[in-house]
Amino acid sequence: xxxxxxxxxxxxxxxxxxxxxxxLVCIYLYIRTKKTLKKxxxxxxxxxxxxxxxxxxxxxxxxxxxxxxxxxxxx
Amino acid sequence: xxxxxxPSYVFKLSGKLLSFFKAVLLPIVVVGxxxxxxxxxxxxxxxxxxxxxxxxxxSAWISLLSFAAISFFCILNFLFKLKNxxxxxxxxxxxxxxxxxxxxVTGSIWGxxxxxxxxxxxxxxxxxxxxxxxxxxxxxxxxxxxxxDRSIKACTLISVLGLINLVIIKYSVEWWSTLHQPSSISLTxxxxxxxxxxxxxxxxxxxxxxxxxxxxxxKYRIETIRIKRKGIRKL
Numbered sequence: 132x133x134x135x136x137x138x139x140x141x142x143x144x145x146x147x148x149x150x151x152x153x154x155l156v157c158i159y160l161y162i163r164t165k166k167t168l169k170k171x172x173x174x175x176x177x178x179x180x181x182x183x184x185x186x187x188x189x190x191x192x193x194x195x196x197x198x199x200x201x202x203x204x205x206x
Numbered sequence: 207x208x209x210x211x212x213p214s215y216v217f218k219l220s221g222k223l224l225s226f227f228k229a230v231l232l233p234i235v236v237v238g239x240x241x242x243x244x245x246x247x248x249x250x251x252x253x254x255x256x257x258x259x260x261x262x263x264x265s266a267w268i269s270l271l272s273f274a275a276i277s278f279f280c281i282l283n284f285l286f287k288l289k290n291x292x293x294x295x296x297x298x299x300x301x302x303x304x305x306x307x308x309x310x311v312t313g314s315i316w317g318x319x320x321x322x323x324x325x326x327x328x329x330x331x332x333x334x335x336x337x338x339x340x341x342x343x344x345x346x347x348x349x350x351x352x353x354x355d356r357s358i359k360a361c362t363l364i365s366v367l368g369l370i371n372l373v374i375i376k377y378s379v380e381w382w383s384t385l386h387q388p389s390s391i392s393l394t395x396x397x398x399x400x401x402x403x404x405x406x407x408x409x410x411x412x413x414x415x416x417x418x419x420x421x422x423x424x425k426y427r428i429e430t431i432r433i434k435r436k437g438i439r440k441l
Contacts, residue, residue, distance in 0.1 A: 136244065139254035145319050149258045149312040150243070153265070157417060160304055164424045171431045178438050194214035195434055202221055202427075 172203040213290055217430050224423040231416045238413040241406035249403075256403070258316040263391075264411040266309035266334070268418060270372060272302030273337065276344065277365035277372075284362040293433075295361070296348055297425035301418055303341035310334055321385050329378035330386035333371060340368035 137143055176199065179190050190196045242260035249256035276295045283291040313331070314324045325331065347360035374381075379388045390398045397404065 139257075140248075142254040142319055145255055145315050146243070146257045149261060149315045150239075152311055152315075153261045153308050156304060156308055160300075160421060161417075164421055164428070168424050168428050168431075171428055171435070175431050175435050175438070178435060182438065190438065195217045195430060198214075198218050198221060199431060199434070 169203075172199050175199055176203055213430065216290060217427065220423045220426055224420065224427075227416055227419045227423065231413070231420055234409070234413040234416055238406065238409035241409050246406045247400075247402050252320055255316060255319045258312055259403075260406050260410040261414075262309060262312040262316055263407060264414045265305045265312065267411065268414060269302050269306035269309055269334075269337065269341075270375065272298050272305065272418075273340070273365070273368055273372060276302065277369045280358075280362045280365040284358055287358075289433075292348075292358075293426055293429040295365075296429050297422050299341060299345050299348075300425065301421050303338065303345065305414075305418075306334065306338050306341055310338065317385075326385050328384040328386060329382040330375065330384050333375040333378050336371055337368065337375065340364060340371060344368070 137147070139146055175196075179187055179196065182190065191200070238260075242257055246257065246260070248254050276298050279291045279295045279298075282288065283295070310331075313334070317326070318324050344361060344364045347364060348357050351357040351360055378384060379386055391407075399407065
Protein backbone atom coordinates (compact mmCIF):
# COMPACT_ATOMS: atom_id res chain seq x y z
CA UNK A 132 0.00 0.00 0.00
CA UNK A 133 1.23 3.48 -0.88
CA UNK A 134 1.59 5.38 2.41
CA UNK A 135 3.14 8.43 0.75
CA UNK A 136 -0.33 9.86 0.18
CA UNK A 137 -0.80 9.92 3.97
CA UNK A 138 2.79 10.82 4.94
CA UNK A 139 2.87 13.82 2.55
CA UNK A 140 6.69 14.15 2.49
CA UNK A 141 6.78 14.33 6.27
CA UNK A 142 4.15 17.08 6.49
CA UNK A 143 1.28 14.61 7.01
CA UNK A 144 1.31 15.08 10.77
CA UNK A 145 0.57 18.83 10.34
CA UNK A 146 -2.05 18.38 7.64
CA UNK A 147 -3.89 15.47 9.31
CA UNK A 148 -3.83 17.09 12.75
CA UNK A 149 -5.32 20.32 11.31
CA UNK A 150 -8.10 18.45 9.52
CA UNK A 151 -8.60 16.12 12.50
CA UNK A 152 -8.90 18.99 14.97
CA UNK A 153 -11.44 20.79 12.74
CA UNK A 154 -13.42 17.58 12.25
CA LEU A 155 -13.56 16.82 16.00
CA VAL A 156 -14.58 20.37 16.93
CA CYS A 157 -17.30 20.41 14.25
CA ILE A 158 -18.64 16.98 15.29
CA TYR A 159 -18.65 18.01 18.97
CA LEU A 160 -20.54 21.25 18.24
CA TYR A 161 -23.06 19.40 16.04
CA ILE A 162 -23.77 16.64 18.59
CA ARG A 163 -23.99 19.10 21.50
CA THR A 164 -26.34 21.43 19.62
CA LYS A 165 -28.55 18.57 18.42
CA LYS A 166 -28.74 17.10 21.94
CA THR A 167 -29.72 20.47 23.43
CA LEU A 168 -32.39 20.98 20.76
CA LYS A 169 -33.93 17.55 21.32
CA LYS A 170 -33.88 18.00 25.10
CA UNK A 171 -35.53 21.42 24.89
CA UNK A 172 -38.22 20.10 22.52
CA UNK A 173 -38.90 17.22 24.92
CA UNK A 174 -39.03 19.51 27.96
CA UNK A 175 -41.29 21.95 26.13
CA UNK A 176 -43.78 19.21 25.27
CA UNK A 177 -43.63 17.81 28.81
CA UNK A 178 -44.30 21.21 30.37
CA UNK A 179 -47.10 21.93 27.91
CA UNK A 180 -48.75 18.55 28.65
CA UNK A 181 -48.65 19.31 32.39
CA UNK A 182 -50.81 22.38 31.86
CA UNK A 183 -54.59 22.22 32.31
CA UNK A 184 -56.26 20.82 29.19
CA UNK A 185 -57.71 24.17 28.09
CA UNK A 186 -54.33 25.89 28.19
CA UNK A 187 -52.65 22.93 26.47
CA UNK A 188 -55.16 23.16 23.64
CA UNK A 189 -54.45 26.92 23.33
CA UNK A 190 -50.72 26.25 23.09
CA UNK A 191 -51.27 23.51 20.50
CA UNK A 192 -53.02 26.07 18.30
CA UNK A 193 -49.93 28.31 18.29
CA UNK A 194 -47.88 27.86 15.12
CA UNK A 195 -44.46 27.51 16.80
CA UNK A 196 -45.74 24.99 19.37
CA UNK A 197 -47.38 23.00 16.57
CA UNK A 198 -44.08 22.97 14.68
CA UNK A 199 -42.19 21.77 17.79
CA UNK A 200 -44.70 18.93 18.28
CA UNK A 201 -44.37 17.89 14.62
CA UNK A 202 -40.57 18.10 14.64
CA UNK A 203 -40.32 16.08 17.86
CA UNK A 204 -42.74 13.38 16.69
CA UNK A 205 -40.70 13.05 13.44
CA UNK A 206 -37.51 12.33 15.35
CA UNK B 207 -40.30 40.85 3.41
CA UNK B 208 -42.45 41.59 6.46
CA UNK B 209 -43.17 37.86 6.90
CA UNK B 210 -39.47 37.38 7.71
CA UNK B 211 -40.06 39.42 10.87
CA UNK B 212 -42.82 37.00 11.91
CA PRO B 213 -41.22 34.51 14.41
CA SER B 214 -43.65 31.67 13.64
CA TYR B 215 -43.01 31.96 9.88
CA VAL B 216 -39.24 32.05 10.43
CA PHE B 217 -39.44 29.07 12.81
CA LYS B 218 -41.37 26.99 10.28
CA LEU B 219 -38.98 28.01 7.50
CA SER B 220 -35.97 27.11 9.69
CA GLY B 221 -37.30 23.53 9.98
CA LYS B 222 -37.57 23.14 6.21
CA LEU B 223 -34.17 24.73 5.54
CA LEU B 224 -32.56 22.56 8.23
CA SER B 225 -33.68 19.36 6.48
CA PHE B 226 -32.36 20.64 3.14
CA PHE B 227 -28.95 21.75 4.47
CA LYS B 228 -28.53 18.49 6.41
CA ALA B 229 -29.18 16.51 3.23
CA VAL B 230 -26.58 18.36 1.13
CA LEU B 231 -23.93 18.79 3.85
CA LEU B 232 -22.31 15.33 3.85
CA PRO B 233 -21.83 14.92 0.05
CA ILE B 234 -20.29 18.42 -0.18
CA VAL B 235 -17.95 17.74 2.75
CA VAL B 236 -16.80 14.43 1.21
CA VAL B 237 -16.13 16.00 -2.22
CA GLY B 238 -14.38 18.97 -0.59
CA UNK B 239 -12.13 16.69 1.49
CA UNK B 240 -11.21 14.50 -1.51
CA UNK B 241 -10.17 17.59 -3.50
CA UNK B 242 -8.34 19.21 -0.54
CA UNK B 243 -6.43 16.15 0.68
CA UNK B 244 -5.79 14.13 -2.47
CA UNK B 245 -6.58 15.84 -5.78
CA UNK B 246 -5.21 19.36 -5.33
CA UNK B 247 -1.51 19.89 -6.20
CA UNK B 248 1.31 20.58 -3.74
CA UNK B 249 2.62 24.11 -3.47
CA UNK B 250 6.05 24.56 -5.11
CA UNK B 251 7.48 26.10 -1.91
CA UNK B 252 5.26 24.90 0.95
CA UNK B 253 4.68 21.37 -0.35
CA UNK B 254 1.75 19.51 1.16
CA UNK B 255 1.34 21.93 4.08
CA UNK B 256 -0.60 24.18 1.70
CA UNK B 257 -3.56 21.79 2.20
CA UNK B 258 -4.08 23.35 5.64
CA UNK B 259 -5.17 26.48 3.73
CA UNK B 260 -8.38 24.70 2.71
CA UNK B 261 -9.69 24.75 6.27
CA UNK B 262 -7.70 27.64 7.78
CA UNK B 263 -8.79 30.30 5.27
CA UNK B 264 -12.55 29.47 5.15
CA SER B 265 -12.60 29.23 8.98
CA ALA B 266 -10.99 32.68 9.31
CA TRP B 267 -13.42 34.15 6.76
CA ILE B 268 -16.42 32.63 8.58
CA SER B 269 -15.26 33.94 11.96
CA LEU B 270 -14.74 37.47 10.54
CA LEU B 271 -18.04 37.50 8.63
CA SER B 272 -19.94 36.15 11.66
CA PHE B 273 -18.64 38.98 13.83
CA ALA B 274 -19.49 41.57 11.17
CA ALA B 275 -23.03 40.12 10.98
CA ILE B 276 -23.31 40.06 14.79
CA SER B 277 -22.32 43.75 14.93
CA PHE B 278 -24.87 44.63 12.24
CA PHE B 279 -27.68 42.81 14.06
CA CYS B 280 -26.67 44.27 17.43
CA ILE B 281 -26.84 47.81 16.10
CA LEU B 282 -30.17 46.98 14.43
CA ASN B 283 -31.51 45.62 17.71
CA PHE B 284 -30.16 48.59 19.68
CA LEU B 285 -31.97 51.01 17.36
CA PHE B 286 -35.24 49.17 16.66
CA LYS B 287 -35.58 46.57 19.48
CA LEU B 288 -36.41 43.59 17.27
CA LYS B 289 -36.73 40.35 19.25
CA ASN B 290 -35.97 38.11 16.26
CA UNK B 291 -32.66 39.87 15.75
CA UNK B 292 -31.57 38.96 19.31
CA UNK B 293 -32.14 35.30 18.44
CA UNK B 294 -29.99 35.67 15.33
CA UNK B 295 -26.92 37.09 17.08
CA UNK B 296 -27.23 34.70 20.02
CA UNK B 297 -27.24 31.80 17.54
CA UNK B 298 -24.32 33.18 15.51
CA UNK B 299 -21.86 34.05 18.29
CA UNK B 300 -20.89 30.48 19.39
CA UNK B 301 -20.41 29.49 15.74
CA UNK B 302 -18.16 32.49 15.10
CA UNK B 303 -16.13 31.69 18.22
CA UNK B 304 -15.72 28.05 17.15
CA UNK B 305 -14.38 29.02 13.72
CA UNK B 306 -12.16 31.68 15.25
CA UNK B 307 -10.55 28.99 17.44
CA UNK B 308 -10.25 26.64 14.43
CA UNK B 309 -8.54 29.41 12.42
CA UNK B 310 -6.08 30.14 15.25
CA VAL B 311 -5.24 26.47 15.93
CA THR B 312 -4.88 25.45 12.27
CA GLY B 313 -2.88 28.62 11.61
CA SER B 314 -0.57 27.71 14.46
CA ILE B 315 -0.11 24.16 13.11
CA TRP B 316 0.58 25.61 9.65
CA GLY B 317 3.06 28.08 11.16
CA UNK B 318 5.36 25.40 12.59
CA UNK B 319 6.57 23.87 9.27
CA UNK B 320 6.46 27.16 7.29
CA UNK B 321 7.73 29.77 9.79
CA UNK B 322 9.47 27.43 12.24
CA UNK B 323 7.30 28.51 15.15
CA UNK B 324 3.83 27.69 16.51
CA UNK B 325 3.10 31.29 17.48
CA UNK B 326 4.41 34.81 16.95
CA UNK B 327 3.04 38.03 18.40
CA UNK B 328 2.63 39.61 15.00
CA UNK B 329 -0.24 41.93 14.09
CA UNK B 330 -2.45 39.43 12.22
CA UNK B 331 -2.15 36.61 14.77
CA UNK B 332 -2.57 38.91 17.76
CA UNK B 333 -5.61 40.69 16.30
CA UNK B 334 -7.23 37.29 15.58
CA UNK B 335 -6.58 36.31 19.20
CA UNK B 336 -8.17 39.60 20.33
CA UNK B 337 -11.21 38.71 18.20
CA UNK B 338 -11.54 35.52 20.23
CA UNK B 339 -11.69 37.60 23.43
CA UNK B 340 -14.34 39.84 21.84
CA UNK B 341 -16.41 36.74 21.05
CA UNK B 342 -16.04 35.46 24.64
CA UNK B 343 -16.94 38.86 26.12
CA UNK B 344 -19.95 39.06 23.78
CA UNK B 345 -21.25 35.60 24.74
CA UNK B 346 -20.73 36.34 28.46
CA UNK B 347 -22.64 39.62 28.19
CA UNK B 348 -25.84 38.01 26.90
CA UNK B 349 -25.50 34.90 29.08
CA UNK B 350 -24.73 36.53 32.42
CA UNK B 351 -26.34 39.99 32.30
CA UNK B 352 -29.92 39.32 33.30
CA UNK B 353 -31.26 42.82 32.68
CA UNK B 354 -32.34 42.82 29.02
CA ASP B 355 -31.62 46.53 28.34
CA ARG B 356 -28.18 46.36 29.93
CA SER B 357 -27.40 43.15 28.06
CA ILE B 358 -28.33 44.76 24.71
CA LYS B 359 -26.19 47.83 25.51
CA ALA B 360 -23.19 45.68 26.53
CA CYS B 361 -23.54 43.49 23.42
CA THR B 362 -23.75 46.54 21.15
CA LEU B 363 -20.71 48.17 22.76
CA ILE B 364 -18.61 44.99 22.46
CA SER B 365 -19.70 44.39 18.88
CA VAL B 366 -18.90 47.98 17.82
CA LEU B 367 -15.44 47.82 19.46
CA GLY B 368 -14.98 44.43 17.80
CA LEU B 369 -15.75 46.01 14.42
CA ILE B 370 -12.69 48.25 14.85
CA ASN B 371 -10.66 45.10 15.50
CA LEU B 372 -12.04 43.55 12.26
CA VAL B 373 -10.60 46.51 10.29
CA ILE B 374 -7.27 46.00 12.09
CA ILE B 375 -7.31 42.27 11.20
CA LYS B 376 -8.02 43.05 7.54
CA TYR B 377 -5.25 45.65 7.14
CA SER B 378 -2.76 44.25 9.70
CA VAL B 379 -0.66 42.61 6.96
CA GLU B 380 -0.42 45.93 5.09
CA TRP B 381 0.06 48.33 8.02
CA TRP B 382 2.73 46.29 9.78
CA SER B 383 5.53 43.98 8.76
CA THR B 384 4.15 40.54 9.68
CA LEU B 385 5.08 36.89 9.42
CA HIS B 386 1.62 36.28 8.00
CA GLN B 387 1.46 36.66 4.24
CA PRO B 388 -0.72 39.38 2.61
CA SER B 389 -4.12 38.21 1.32
CA SER B 390 -3.93 36.21 -1.90
CA ILE B 391 -7.64 36.49 -2.68
CA SER B 392 -9.30 39.86 -2.98
CA LEU B 393 -12.55 41.20 -4.41
CA THR B 394 -10.79 44.21 -5.88
CA UNK B 395 -7.57 42.64 -7.17
CA UNK B 396 -6.75 39.61 -9.28
CA UNK B 397 -6.26 36.48 -7.17
CA UNK B 398 -2.74 35.04 -6.94
CA UNK B 399 -3.98 31.52 -6.11
CA UNK B 400 -3.92 29.02 -8.99
CA UNK B 401 -7.25 27.71 -10.29
CA UNK B 402 -6.36 24.13 -9.22
CA UNK B 403 -6.20 25.36 -5.61
CA UNK B 404 -9.20 27.68 -5.88
CA UNK B 405 -11.51 24.70 -6.58
CA UNK B 406 -10.83 22.87 -3.26
CA UNK B 407 -10.82 26.20 -1.42
CA UNK B 408 -14.23 27.07 -2.88
CA UNK B 409 -15.59 23.58 -2.14
CA UNK B 410 -14.40 23.66 1.48
CA UNK B 411 -15.78 27.17 1.94
CA UNK B 412 -19.14 25.99 0.60
CA UNK B 413 -19.07 22.88 2.83
CA UNK B 414 -18.30 24.92 5.94
CA UNK B 415 -21.01 27.46 5.06
CA UNK B 416 -23.51 24.56 4.82
CA UNK B 417 -22.30 23.34 8.23
CA UNK B 418 -22.65 26.84 9.69
CA UNK B 419 -26.20 27.03 8.28
CA UNK B 420 -27.14 23.71 9.96
CA UNK B 421 -25.74 24.74 13.36
CA UNK B 422 -27.19 28.25 13.08
CA UNK B 423 -30.70 26.94 12.33
CA UNK B 424 -30.54 24.43 15.21
CA LYS B 425 -29.35 27.18 17.58
CA TYR B 426 -32.06 29.53 16.30
CA ARG B 427 -34.67 26.89 17.12
CA ILE B 428 -33.10 26.36 20.57
CA GLU B 429 -33.35 30.09 21.39
CA THR B 430 -36.95 30.24 20.13
CA ILE B 431 -38.01 27.24 22.23
CA ARG B 432 -36.33 28.80 25.30
CA ILE B 433 -38.52 31.89 24.88
CA LYS B 434 -41.63 29.73 24.39
CA ARG B 435 -40.83 27.75 27.56
CA LYS B 436 -40.59 30.98 29.52
CA GLY B 437 -44.08 31.80 28.19
CA ILE B 438 -45.44 28.45 29.42
CA ARG B 439 -43.96 28.94 32.89
CA LYS B 440 -45.72 32.29 33.19
CA LEU B 441 -49.13 30.65 32.60
